[in-house]
Amino acid sequence: MNWNRAATAALPIALAGLLRCGGPTAPPRSLVEARQELTRAQYGPASQLDPAGVHEAVVALQSAERAWQLAPDDPSTEDLALIAHRKALLAQSHASVMKATEDARVANREAARLRSAQGEQLGVAEMQPQQGMVITLQAEVLFNTGESDLKPEATVKLDQIARELHGKDQPIVIGGFTDDVGDKRGNVDLSRRRADSVRDYLVGKGIPQDLMTAVGRGPDAPVADNHSIEGRAQNRRVEIVVQPEK
Amino acid sequence: MATRTQTKGLLVLTVAALQAGCGFDALPPPSDQWGAAQAEVRRAAAAGAAYIPEAELHTQLAQQELANSRQLLGRDNMRATTLSALARAEAELALSLATQAAAEGDARRAEEHARDAAGR
Numbered sequence: 001m002n003w004n005r006a007a008t009a010a011l012p013i014a015l016a017g018l019l020r021c022g023g024p025t026a027p028p029r030s031l032v033e034a035r036q037e038l039t040r041a042q043y044g045p046a047s048q049l050d051p052a053g054v055h056e057a058v059v060a061l062q063s064a065e066r067a068w069q070l071a072p073d074d075p076s077t078e079d080l081a082l083i084a085h086r087k088a089l090l091a092q093s094h095a096s097v098m099k100a101t102e103d104a105r106v107a108n109r110e111a112a113r114l115r116s117a118q119g120e121q122l123g124v125a126e127m128q129p130q131q132g133m134v135i136t137l138q139a140e141v142l143f144n145t146g147e148s149d150l151k152p153e154a155t156v157k158l159d160q161i162a163r164e165l166h167g168k169d170q171p172i173v174i175g176g177f178t179d180d181v182g183d184k185r186g187n188v189d190l191s192r193r194r195a196d197s198v199r200d201y202l203v204g205k206g207i208p209q210d211l212m213t214a215v216g217r218g219p220d221a222p223v224a225d226n227h228s229i230e231g232r233a234q235n236r237r238v239e240i241v242v243q244p245e246k
Numbered sequence: 247m248a249t250r251t252q253t254k255g256l257l258v259l260t261v262a263a264l265q266a267g268c269g270f271d272a273l274p275p276p277s278d279q280w281g282a283a284q285a286e287v288r289r290a291a292a293a294g295a296a297y298i299p300e301a302e303l304h305t306q307l308a309q310q311e312l313a314n315s316r317q318l319l320g321r322d323n324m325r326a327t328t329l330s331a332l333a334r335a336e337a338e339l340a341l342s343l344a345t346q347a348a349a350e351g352d353a354r355r356a357e358e359h360a361r362d363a364a365g366r
Contacts, residue, residue: 079328086304086335093342100349107356114363 030081031068034061037088046095053091060084101220135161139178139194139236148193150201158198161240162205170243172212174199177239179232180219192216198238273323276315279330283312286337293344301343308336 038061041047041054064080071077142154150158165172176191176198195214203209224231287308295301315329 076325076328079325079332083328083332083335086332086339090335090339090342093339093346097342097346097349100346100353104349104353104356107353107360111356111360111363114360 025072027068028072028078028081030078030085031064034064034081034085034088037085037092041088041091044092044095045099046091049095049098050091053087053094057084057087057091060087098220101217105221133242135164135240135242137198137238137240138233139238140233142198142238143194146190148190148197150197155201158201159205162202162207165202165207165240165242168242169211172207172243173239173241174202174212174214175239175241176214176216177221177223177235177237178218179235180222180226181232184218188216188218190216191218194238198240273327275319275323276327276330279327279334280312280315280319283308283315283330283334283337286334286341287312290337290340290344293341294348295340295344298344298347301340301347304336304340304343308333308340311336 038054038057041057046054060080061084064077064084067074067077067080137157141157142150144151174195176193176195178187178191180187192215195216199209199212199214202212219226219235222231222235223237224234226232226235287305290301290305290308293301295305311329311333315326315333318326318329
């Protein structure tokens with residue numbers, strides 16, 4: 001009796017399964033595209049450079065696949081497929097950002113090496129106007145941990161720098177950098193706010209605002225090893241780069 | 247007794263099925279997700295997404311999904327939630343594409359400087 005009832009209950013489910021397997025129902029285009037984009041992410045640089053992002057895309061695609069199995073006509077199924085597609089693109093974009101940042105770092109180092117070698121031949125006076133000037137300030141000198149308001153004692157150093165910058169008319173880029181501890185997005189945000197604080201202070205000291213650009217780079221472009229305390233301290237910094245005279 | 251239990255179970259299942267089928271919404275409105283997605287759209291705009299066509303496209307899609315999600319708040323919170331999540335994914339992508347364009351520009355300039363230095 002119970003077997004009969006169970007068989008009766010299971011019959012529609014089995015039929016639905018058979019229909020799906022033999023299936024006239026093709027996956028929606030959005031789901032197919034999400035699968036393709038995820039494959040690109042998994043077999044491209046993103047798998048090495050942003051494995052966490054690729055994993056997020058995998059999880060998102062699994063949700064979309066489940067939704068398609070359970071409710072192929074529900075509009076949310078399409079939404080979930082699109083989310084998976086965007087996350088696969090996002091992982092690839094993150095990888096491209098990392099690659100470009102690294103390329104820039106290598107090229108900058110190479111340019112500095114070449115100019116330094118040429119400067120040794122030409123003399124320092126010749127080298128400096130071409131190379132521009134980089135002033136590096138350790139974050140501990142300027143800010144309390146996790147904050148972007150300048151410490152009172154930071155103003156002594158910044159006043160000195162403002163005097164140095166006074167009268168220059170080359171563009172100045174103020175870059176904020178952090179170590180790699182914690183959430184990357186939070187670090188980028190903190191580094192940008194710190195760069196903004198330094199720029200605002202220098203504006204207050206008479207350096208023209210239109211000459212200065214503040215950027216937050218977060219943990220990108222470390223100058224030291226993030227695995228040591230000293231390295232992380234060196235990476236938490238603000239760089240003031242005065243572009244070379246034309 | 248067994249029959250009464252079975253009837254009760256069947257009733258619960260039927261109500262659940264009716265709720266699902268009729269769009270009755272037991273989920274709370276996705277206010278947090280909506281706010282997070284909107285914040286992400288602002289971040290993308292602040293990063294200059296408007297100047298990068300592909301990033302601008304995804305910002306617009308994010309705004310559109312946010313508007314769609316808002317219309318469904320309270321009526322179909324489940325769909326409103328997935329639309330908020332989609333809006334956030336669009337905005338995150340817009341932000342990353344804007345950042346990517348800036349980073350690739352930096353790399354190109356750095357490589358030009360390196361070539362200049364090599365040619366001096």
